[in-house]
Structures are given as structure tokens and as C-alpha cells.
Amino acid sequence: MRRVGVATYPGAVLVIRADLVDEIMVHARAEHPHEACGMIAGAEGGDRPERFFRMTNAAKPTGDALAEEREQAQRELVLGEAHAEYQGERRSSLTYYTWDVKERLRAQREMDARDEWACVIYHSHTRSPAYPSQVDIDVASGPANDPRIHYVIVSTRPDAEPRVAGHDLRSFRIVDGVVTEEQVEVVETYMFAHTGADDVPDSV
Ligand SMILES: [Zn+2]
Numbered sequence: 001m002r003r004v005g006v007a008t009y010p011g012a013v014l015v016i017r018a019d020l021v022d023e024i025m026v027h028a029r030a031e032h033p034h035e036a037c038g039m040i041a042g043a044e045g046g047d048r049p050e051r052f053f054r055m056t057n058a059a060k061p062t063g064d065a066l067a068e069e070r071e072q073a074q075r076e077l078v079l080g081e082a083h084a085e086y087q088g089e090r091r092s093s094l095t096y097y098t099w100d101v102k103e104r105l106r107a108q109r110e111m112d113a114r115d116e117w118a119c120v121i122y123h124s125h126t127r128s129p130a131y132p133s134q135v136d137i138d139v140a141s142g143p144a145n146d147p148r149i150h151y152v153i154v155s156t157r158p159d160a161e162p163r164v165a166g167h168d169l170r171s172f173r174i175v176d177g178v179v180t181e182e183q184v185e186v187v188e189t190y191m192f193a194h195t196g197a198d199d200v201p202d203s204v
Contacts, residue, residue, distance in 0.1 A: 012182035014150045014171040016040075016049050016120070021186055023052050024154055025167050028124035032156045034060050034093040035124050041111050042119035048190055049120040049150070053107050058100040060093040083135045096135065097123050120171075122152040130155040130163075130170045132179050140174035147175045150182070 020040055028036045037057050040049035059075060061068055075091055075098065076084045086095040111117060125133075130153040132140070140151060151172045155161075160168035164184045173180045 012173060012180065013185055014049075014120070014152070014182055015047075015185045015187060015190070016152075017190065018165065018186050018188055020049055020052060020120075021165055021167065021169065023054070024122050024152065024169070027054050028154050028156050031057065031060075031124065031126075033126045035095070035097040035126060037097040037099070037121075037123040039107065039118040040120035040122070041114075041116040044115045044117050047119060047148070051116065053118075055107070056100040056103055057093050057097040059091070059096050059098050079135065083138070094126060095128075118149065120150045120152050122154065125153060125155045125157065127157050128155065129157070130160070130168045132172055132174060137174055137177055137179060141177045145175060147173060149173070152184075 024038070027038060030036070035057055036054075038055040039053040041051040041053065042048045043050070058071065072090070072092075075096070078098075079091060079096075084091060089095065108118075123136075125131075132151065132153060136151070136153070140149070151174050153170055153172070155168040157168075163169060165186045169184065171182050171184050173182060
């Protein structure tokens with residue numbers, strides 16, 4: 001596995017606009033009881049989520065039985081024996097999400113063309129708390145391993161705990177199998193938020 005030399009983020013924080021938090025929650029509630037997933041792009045080299053990408057959970061049933069059977073077989077192959085089931089049930093969009101490959105590539109091309117990157121990757125848990133599952137940790141620690149990514153997880157389960165702006169929303173860095181939770185600061189606008197040295201004006 002690739003080592004990046006960074007495992008913990010003391011004082012790490014996600015600063016995110018309130019309207020983007022709202023978009024995540026609207027999407028998560030619309031998809032419930034299925035898991036919702038998406039990304040928020042920011043300027044390359046920066047740490048500010050700006051542009052929302054609502055993505056399709058490719059594990060969600062489409063009504064095409066043959067395609068679903070194929071997708072389920074592929075899912076079990078990718079997840080391996082250890083993760084093929086969750087609490088005695090075959091993995092489905094109720095307990096799992098995966099990108100639609102074509103849609104993910106299209107979004108990546110769009111971001112590349114605008115010098116953006118996927119600064120936030122979000123998904124929802126509809127039965128479990130807003131904490132990375134072992135599948136989430138394994139996926140984030142695979143070829144996608146990147147210490148800069150903010151992994152936002154929201155929970156829409158009935159007993160969800162309001163943590164951030166009234167929602168069960170948490171943010172994590174996941175690097176080489178190590179999960180570090182970070183603070184979430186919700187702001188109306190980035191204009192007054194201090195997220196790094198770049199924001200310090202040149203003159204006073
Ligand atoms: Zn998850």
C-alpha cells in the first residue's frame with residue numbers, strides 16, 4: 001500500500017458553506033432508505049468545497065433484473081467475502097454505495113477541465129451511525145488513498161444524533177486504514193472564514 005507519511009490531523013477542520021450542508025441533507029433524505037453519494041469540488045490546491053455533484057448510487061435497483069444481477073455479482077466480487085454481507089443480509093444500496101463509473105468519469109473530466117478536485121466525498125448511512133464502515137475505510141485506503149480528502153458521512157437513521165447544524169453529519173480523514181475525525185465548521189460564506197494562510201490579506 002502507498003505510504004504518504006501522514007496519519008493524523010491534529011486540529012484538522014472542514015469549513016463548509018451552510019447551503020452545501022443543506023444540499024447533502026436534501027439528497028440523503030430523498031434517497032433514504034438507500035444510501036446517497038456525491039462529491040463537492042473545490043479549486044485544485046485549495047481546501048474549499050464549492051461545486052456540488054449529486055451522484056447516482058449504482059447499487060440502487062434500476063428495475064432491470066438482469067443488470068441488477070450482474071451488478072450484485074460484481075459488487076460481491078469487489079467487496080470480497082468479508083464484506084459481501086452486512087448483518088446477515090446481502091449488500092445492497094441500503095447498506096452500501098458505489099459510483100456509477102461513467103458518471104464518475106464525466107464528473108472527473110469536468111473537474112479536470114476547471115482545475116478542480118473532489119475536496120469532499122460524501123455519502124449517507126441510513127441504518128447506522130455517521131461513522132466510516134470497514135468498507136468505507138478499505139475503499140478510502142485503496143487506490144483512492146489521499147490524505148487531503150474530507151470524507152463526510154451523514155446518517156438518516158431514525159435515531160440520528162443532531163451534531164452539526166441540527167444534522168447527524170461528521171467529517172473524517174481516512175489514510176492507510178487510519179480514521180481521524182475532524183471538526184466541521186459551517187459558515188454562511190467563505191468570505192470571513194479563516195481556513196489557511198492564503199486568506200490573510202496582504203495589507204491591512
Ligand atoms: Zn459508509
